[in-house]
Amino acid sequence: MAVVQVEELHRVKKETEDSQDLEAAIQLLKEQREAKALYEEVRVLCWVPVSPGLHNKTAVHVKATWGKRCNKLLFISTKDDASISAVDVGSEEGFKALWNKTRSALKYFYANFFNDYEWFLKADDNTYVVLENLRYMLRAYDTNDPVYFGHHYKSKGGYNSGGAGYVLGRETLRRFVEKALPNEAICTSRRYGEDFQLGQCLQAVGVAIVDTRDHLKQGRFFQQHVREILQNPNIHSHLVYYPVKKDGTPDSCCSDTVISFHQMSIADLYMLDYLIYKVRVFGYIQPLPLRVPLPPDLQGVPNRTLQKYFL
Template sequence: MWRPTLEFVFGLTLGFVYAYLNAFLLSDSFSNRRSLKCNCAQSRDTVRDTLPIKYSTRSEPATEDGVQTLLTDVDATRLTNSTNYTRSKNDTGSTENTPKRNFRIFCWIMTSPANLEKRAKYVQRTWARRCDQHIFISSQTNKTFPTFGVDTSEGRYHLTEKTMLGFDYVYKYHYNDGDWFLKADDDAYVIVENLKYFLSNQNTEEPIYFGHHFKPIAEQDYFSGGSGFVVSKEAMRRFGKYGTESNLCRNQHGVAGDVNFGKCMRNLGVKVGNSTDKYGRNRFHCFNPETHLRGHYPLWYYSYDANGARYGTESMSKHPISFHYMENQILTVHHLLYHVRPYGISIDVTEDINQEHT
């Protein structure tokens, strides 16, 4: 006769205990203790974010104007553990991606005082950090951002001097910091992992450079400047050692910085390299992705592009390296590349699309 009574009392006791714990967990005092813990962590982040931003890529993410950088812990891990790839044959004779000796990409981004807040800071927060080292070069030194100033004026009519002086600065102060040297504008987006993959079977001791291939104007073909071009160690050595001679690379002025740099490379015996993949698809792109997919090109492009001004998905390599005119798309593209994945879809990245290097 006591068993039902005992079960009732036991159940009632458990009910009171559950109700008390539930009320405690939802109480203000418990919430305050949780918020204090969060505030402590937040204060550490705040202290961290007030530290000066280094121009080296291994710096911590920064917060400006209430907008947090998109460089997350996952990005930082990828930066630290980045691997360069080359092709080798396994026991069955098929090719596979295997680690190669490390090589370093030094990136310099051409900007201006007026573009630091509009463009350059978004490049700094995103793809520039994935280079081994990077700097921003402008007409004025800004120790806060930072940028390094070269002795020239701003404006399109000074693009040649700015390009030449930028490479001269990199040679003098950073020649030993890279094996390849990338120059890009502050409205470009570069997928550095794809650049490293492409360069993995190129020889930096060869006088060569790569980019979006244009064919007219210069006596030698050249590369579009905005989307970036990458210069080998040997090409940089020749520029630094002989480029000061007036008949080779100096005394050049005007709008067409990429054309004049192409003339300089030709005078130094530096070759125009082919950066298309084994299917003939472009990796460097002088417009934004939408323009290359739709084919809405300006008329001049049809006579300039060395690869036939193709458009659509079959014109673009599945491992593209760069795009230009990305001023309002840099954060979006970075987020889609590194933080978003379609659920349930696996992407095959094992196919080697580099061309045989001869």
């Protein structure tokens, strides 16, 4: 009798293990299916400002790595270059001219691509972006709401860091071009920091900054290199609106659905691309909920999204 019971226990244990493996495999297939669907449903135009001298030095490497996962990738330059989809939007060149280049770029997207994409992502040529995680976060929101996303810096009204990347929806783009740009009193054309000035212009036309942390208060957009933020999670904490979560572990800073890191070298772009999309860890699958949890701070979350989650 005892032998039979032991054999039965082994059989039940084996069936349970098989069931868990099957459940994990099914969850992975669901995530893959959803990711493919989101590529079509959450369309992202990515744009990266570059100078002509960097077309073949940095832009080509963005295009070869994370940029290929955008629905459309454009490099905003002062010289057209079809080989990398670089567009001259009629702006001056140089860091001090970046604000005017940004203004010209956003007007260009509004005139040419407004109805073709739901979201418009700006990143630098030394930013790395995980597009699948960006779409996963954005699926909770409606592009027709006046919102924008990124790494939230403190200031009067706040703004999202340019280096970490920021995302505008259609309504935000429309308000910027139709309401902010024509009004010099609320959206100056003078040469200020591009990310700060954009934040001031958007605030003036009623655009809200949404908390991009995950439900565990871990960040998704980062102005720093991944190495720097892991080694010193509290760096620049006095500048950011949402300080990095502290629980004593180095990786508590960063969400497992992280979206961007900044200050990456060309080698870093390829390294992250390899580690994220090629490396497989045997026996380790970490499923995600198909319905992305809302952030801890709901202040900037539009009513349309809140109603979808709570009604």
